[in-house]
Amino acid sequence: MESALLSFRKPALAVLLLYAALGLVSCEAKGPPATVVAKPKQERRQPVAAPQPVAPKASCTLTNDTLAGQPFGMEPTVEELLNSGAKIVSRKAFENLHEAGQTDTIITLQHQGNLFEFYHSPEKDLLRQAVITNFKPAYGQRLRLTLNESARQSGGPCGQLRLRDTDHANMVSATFTAGQPSLARVQPYLD
Template sequence: MSALAVCAAVSLGPEFGADTRASRAQAGPPTTPKRRTVARPVPPRATCVMTNDTLAGQPFGAELTTEELLRAGARVVSRRCLANAHEKGQTDTILTLQHQGNQFEFYCMPEQRLLRRAVITNFRPAYGQRLRQTLDASTRQTGGSCAKVQIRDTERANNVSATFSEGKPAVARVEPYLD
């Protein structure tokens, strides 16, 4: 500061300092800039369990058949014979099919073939897309994202479970009830 400015400040006396302090008091405490809050993604819940008879009973929409899968290019991986627990002398078969990386196991009796288990890792085929829609609907019903989803029917007989990766189903297991 120049000597003239210092002399002017001193000549104003103590009131100059008081005025400066008073004006600071009226202005309030010094303000600090507000911090911005960054929205952090909510991590998915570990496991969501729900009961839904329709979703657990018909996860693919229409029930898949061995004929439909074979026509679509599935190949037979194995056949295993076993005695029927209810019909003496009847031999049934466990038929395992592979289709586009997905595996299906059917319990085959003379009068019908029932899906016993399915492991889906490729959701591109039509049945995989229907299953993905079912799983997406179930996660919406649970109110958010889940790392794993388990869907059961009321009797807890039919089960569908799925593991999610980045919000999309990665692996799904379908296990309908069989006696």
């Protein structure tokens, strides 16, 4: 009888082992039961508009003795300009108003597209006027910094900027294109 029980148990045991194996295999294939998580509702946000660029004022005027008196910082000299490739465009005799019989010279130089006019006397050269359209030379970069600072002090971008000193003697006027100086005229005080 024992052999009958063993023979009965063996197929039952085999079937039981088969079901257990299939159950394990099916658990591995399915993985853990999936849980469904409801997504929180997303708030609809209104798109943030990009800040609009500030339109430049048509013209600005600023009184600043330092900036108007020294728009280049260190002013270029005739000698420096000539040494860096400037060409003399014209020389014109000019009678000195303070020294009887003395004739001085007005010299016009062109340097990298920029024009400089100097009053040349035996004592020194005085800048009468400069027209700057090329801001790449060192003096142009210094002037650009002065003009940008002047525009900032006057409240923002300007189309035209006039910079002067308290006595209205030294004048700098500039035209800005795309927020940067494109043309500047420097007119220092001369007696």
